[in-house]
Amino acid sequence: MCGIVGAIAQRDVVAHLIDGLKRLEYRGYDSSGVAVLVNSAIQRVRRVGRVAEMENAAQAEQLQGQLGIGHTRWATHGGVTEPNAHPHISKQVAVVHNGIIENHDEQRQRLKALGYVFESQTDTEVIAHLIEHYLEETGELLAAVQKAVRELHGAYAIGVIAIQQPDLLVCARMGCPLLIGLGEGENFIASDVSAVLAATRKVIFLEEGDVAALRTDSVQIFDQSGASVQRAVRLSEVSLASLELGPYRHFMQKEIHEQPKALADTIEQVLEQGFVPALFGDHSGELLSEVEGVQILACGTSFYAGSVAKYWIESIAKLPCTVEIASEYRYREAVANPKYLVVTISQSGETLDTMEALKYAQSLGHDLSLSICNVQESAIPRASKLVFYTRAGAEIGVASTKAFTTQLVALFTLAVTLGKLNGRFGSDQEAGYLDDLRQLPGSVQHALNLxxxxxxxxxxxxxxxxxxxxxxxxxxxxxxxxxxxxxxxxxxxxxxxxxxxxxxxxxxxxxxxxxxxxxxxxxxxxxxxxxxxxxxxxxxxxxxxxxxxxxxxxxxxxxxxxxxxxxxxxxxxxxxxxxxxxxxxxxxxxxxxxxxxxxxxxxxxxxx
Structure with a gap:
């Protein structure tokens, strides 16, 4: 939910910010806004409704700047109003934020006592004032952000700019995804790779607790302790074409009709290798051979995929399988069996309840974990020992379609692989399962013809x-x-x-x-x-x-x-x-x- 973009460049970045927000519209939102640094002042445009309304207002005000941040908000704290829309400003500082700050009430009272005046009902405004407070104390935006985030409890991804440092864009993440896009003489931040693809394919996925300082010609990243660190630079495989409607009326229609190809792409690796543990990552043979049962954690449509998998795992692999809604599992006193494989399912790899459920399972002693996900290098796969990436491609429509059916293929592959490791069937049956997969895209196309x-x-x-x-x-x-x-x-x-x-x-x-x-x-x-x-x-x-x-x-x-x-x-x-x-x-x-x-x-x- 919500979307973040930010840019620092030697050119006007307003068009990039607005284009990035448009590409994040699919994530869900009810208001949007941008803020840019212009002539030692922060200029901001916010609107309730679609990004197009905010874009018209920005054009009317002839908004321009070489350093800026933007946001699409999905209301949590406070109603759908312009004062609650991001970015939020505190004197010299502007902030955009995804996530939930759990101790915002405590911090609000503290900041009010220090003389800060609140104009919104949001938890985000607490972040803006807190950073402003430490900026006045330290004189350095990076140091101010590092001090401020140490006092925030909850989940956040933030982008920050300040009047007194027009050559600097600072960002930080904890529990919510955030990436850096690397350009030539310009750099970017975003909550989703789709927002930077028009400018660059070179991206860095920030880790938990990272704080980063971006300038036009450099990027510095610091971990939770404040130490300088290097994070891997990756080349995104997402194509701009996959983010366009083409001849379809809606993304949901497009994605329904893309299912034969999405399934064929996901199945391809299985047909090439067979039902082998290597499909799930390094050392998977050794790890999966120890499995005595399966615990599936997921939400929404992914939970229903897991519910289908329960039948497959128990009938094909002959292993006990439980399926739980992630948001329920993480808040109950579960009885753990370390010999169970914990499988998390998430299209985005960002689903907070599923991520927190995985952490809870790991805290109970579940060391065996597998993520089934559609987004490379997202948070949940990085936290899991094993991973199976579906190859559905970008899914824009809120209602999941091709992500669901490719998850089913991944789970079927897991069930057969576990059954093979356990000696539950012979080579003839395995060949039959491979043939079932081979014919599946054609059967799905026949169903589309209905x-x-x-x-x-x-x-x-x-x-x-x-x-x-x-x-x-x-x-x-x-x-x-x-x-x-x-x-x-x-x-x-x-x-x-x-x-x-x-x-x-x-x-x-x-x-x-x-x-x-x-x-x-x-x-x-x-x-x-x-x-x-x-x-x-x-x-x-x-x-x-x-x-x-x-x-x-x-x-x-x-x-x-x-x-x-x-x-x-x-x-x-x-x-x-x-x-x-x-x-x-x-x-x-x-x-x-x-x-x-x-x-x-x-x-x-x-x-x-």
Missing amino acids: EPQIKPWADRFSPKQHALFLGRGVHYPIALEGALKLKEITYIHAEAYAAGELKHGPLALVDENMPVVVIAPNDSLLEKVKSNMQEVRARGGELFVFADLDSGFGESEGVHVIRTPRHVGVLSPVVHAIPVQLLAYHTALARGTDVDKPRNLAKSVTVE
Whole structure:
């Protein structure tokens, strides 16, 4: 959530700041602003709403400067108002900030006693005044930031400029991502690599507790102790083209249709090497051979991916597996088994609850950790012993699509690799699993071809206020994911249940106004699902069934059926994820909601 950009150059940086903020819009925000140093003064423009509104105001004021910072804010402390928007200013200092300062009340009272006047309700203004206080004491912005951050409790990524040092941009991070972009005669900061790609591909990912001083011709980085350190310079592989819409109406539509390629790219490494531990990093063979069980920690859509994986890990690898919501796990007294592999799943690699859950697991003695992630060198993979990078490419839409299906492939690969290490199946079965993966992108493309049939369903869903999703076994999490997608982007209240639970309560909700979506593949539970459907029809409920071509379903009054390709076996959940994504997308179109930026939500969740 929120986005940071900053730049110091020998040219005007306002256009870069605004372009960077536009590229961070997908992360979710409700206001934006920029501040630049001009003629020994800080000039600031802030607006509630879209970056475009702030951009128009900046152009009207002819804002220019060679040193500046910018921000998109997702409200936490204080409402969505211009005074609460970033950057925040304290006399000589301007600050942008991502994260949560937990001791802001204590610091606010202290700073008020020192004579500082607060103009906002934010925790960020505390940072601005605190740095100003130490700047007056030390006369050096870098020293002031280093002293100030030692007194901040919580998570933060900050960018700071000061009037008295027009040749310096200072930044710091703790718990929230921040990177430095290296240019020729200019340098940049950002919370996401997409914000600097137009200027440079050379980036440095700051570590926990780092403070950095950027000038036009140099970058100095200091660790938490204040010692000067070197951090690796990396060449970003993210392409600008992946951040553009191209011929699509929305990023979500683009990303749904990119799934065959994203899956093929992710599968490629498995097809080349087979199900080998080396897929998960150095020393993975030795580490994975010790695993006696799996503990999966994730949030949102990634949690549903983990829920599918539980079925795979227990049926293929024959290992016990538990799946927990990261934000719940980190606040309970868990019983640890050091022989369990802790698997964290995060598209961004930044998800704060998942990161903190991993730290908690490690504090309990879980030394074996694996991250499944879509972003190279992000925080969670760096904190894990092993990593499997999905190759989904940049995912801009807030509602996850291709990240979800590539996570499923990664988790399936883990399940088979663990089963192979444990001797749970022979070479013929392994070859079968490889063939299943090889055919998956084609099966997903066939599912995408159902889009014309799904559009009329979306028109029927658009006036509804509620919906139920049903699934059984390994497809129950797909029902959960379908309900989540509908909620996220259409604002229709949707719930999902294991179909066998209908008679234990949810059936009371069923009437002619409650559409019921059923995931009904041709597997061992098909007849059970058909029985559950009869329970719905007996109460006047209208059924919308996603079945396999060979399921033997026929349409009848109140029963609408779309047939996906033939049952694809163990990887069926991946294929059945596609139609529920398309249903949500086209229902959102019919309702006229903001598909890529649904209200109240953000792509990268870096606060609790």
